[in-house]
Amino acid sequence: MGIKKENADLNIAVLIDADNVSSTKIEGILDEVKRHGTPSIKRIYGDWTSTYVAGWKEPLLTHAITPIQQYSYTTGKNATDSALIIDAMDILHTQKVDGFCIVSSDSDFTRLAIRLRESGKLVLGIGQKKTPKPFIAACDKFIYIEILYNSRESTGSGTQALNKEKEPTERESLRSADAESISHNFLKLIKNTIDDVADESGWASLAELGALLNKRKPDFDPRIYGFSKLTPFFKSLSRHFEIEEKNVENSKIKHVYIKNRELLKSSRKKAK
Numbered sequence: 001m002g003i004k005k006e007n008a009d010l011n012i013a014v015l016i017d018a019d020n021v022s023s024t025k026i027e028g029i030l031d032e033v034k035r036h037g038t039p040s041i042k043r044i045y046g047d048w049t050s051t052y053v054a055g056w057k058e059p060l061l062t063h064a065i066t067p068i069q070q071y072s073y074t075t076g077k078n079a080t081d082s083a084l085i086i087d088a089m090d091i092l093h094t095q096k097v098d099g100f101c102i103v104s105s106d107s108d109f110t111r112l113a114i115r116l117r118e119s120g121k122l123v124l125g126i127g128q129k130k131t132p133k134p135f136i137a138a139c140d141k142f143i144y145i146e147i148l149y150n151s152r153e154s155t156g157s158g159t160q161a162l163n164k165e166k167e168p169t170e171r172e173s174l175r176s177a178d179a180e181s182i183s184h185n186f187l188k189l190i191k192n193t194i195d196d197v198a199d200e201s202g203w204a205s206l207a208e209l210g211a212l213l214n215k216r217k218p219d220f221d222p223r224i225y226g227f228s229k230l231t232p233f234f235k236s237l238s239r240h241f242e243i244e245e246k247n248v249e250n251s252k253i254k255h256v257y258i259k260n261r262e263l264l265k266s267s268r269k270k271a272k
Contacts, residue, residue, distance in 0.1 A: 009037070012037040012097060012101050013101070014030070014039045015043055015087065015100065015102055016042075016045065016103040016104075017044075017106060018045060018053050018056065019046060020128075030042075033126075037098065037099060040096075041091060042063065043087065044066070045087075046067070046069075047071055081108045081109065084102075085112050088100060092121065098121065098122060099124065099140075100123050101123075101124040101126060102125050103126045104126075105127035105128040105131040105135075106127075106131075107131075107132035110134045113125065113135065113139050117138070117140065122140050123141075124139060124141050124142070125139035126143045126144075126145060127145060128144065128145050128146065129146055137218060140214075140218060143219075143221060144221070182225070182237070186217070187240060190240075193209060193212050193216060194209060194260050195260070197209055201259075202259045203244065203257045203258070204257060204259065206255075206257065206258055207255075209258060231243070242258065243257070
């Protein structure tokens with residue numbers, strides 16, 4: 001059995017469906033992939049004789065992405081999907097990558113994602129919020145392009161950054177996340193997941209909780225709700241969860257634990 005690699009050492013093949021992605025998003029997409037590993041293979045599929053992909057010329061050169069030509073032989077048939085799938089299987093059998101990133105909002109790649117995971121490969125998906133749920137569920141992690149776009153805008157620099165909208169304050173994000181965006185079913189999923197990883201006293205490590213949440217809901221991302229990290233996201237939901245932070249002695253490392261407030265209330269009643 002091989003040694004497990006750290007994220008930074010994972011070689012990831014990035015396969016992009018040009019029919020589904022704007023060239024203006026590519027920098028944010030590649031930056032996101034680098035959070036999970038190294039994009040060692042970068043290919044994009046489309047009919048490069050068509051005018052609709054003209055905007056890709058400069059980004060392809062800037063980011064060293066290899067364009068793969070695929071003519072649209074028949075109207076209404078997506079030849080790009082077939083070319084991407086064939087390439088993915090060829091790359092899989094060379095055993096030169098640890099994972100794949102499929103950039104598309106097309107459900108046609110659902111079976112491909114399942115097949116790659118069956119072979120023990122990490123599968124990231126990046127697409128629009130309109131992406132069908134089966135493709136999202138087939139990935140280890142799915143990231144919405146809209147999140148990446150908003151994140152890059154809010155972290156601009158210099159004079160340009162001053163003209164951007166400020167990131168929401170914790171109180172503003174609380175209103176958005178708790179009152180509008182967090183569904184009852186998702187809150188229930190979070191609470192059940194806390195129960196599953198918690199110790200006998202009901203406290204769960206936030207790191208373990210985040211890992212299991214990602215497995216159960218691949219498209220979960222605190223950035224959807226205006227937070228860059230899990231800790232402020234859960235602090236914004238203090239009506240539902242209790243947070244405890246412990247500093248590691250002689251270190252800047254901090255361990256964060258979370259508990260369902262229902263359990264907290266019941267344990268206090270028993271203590272009385």
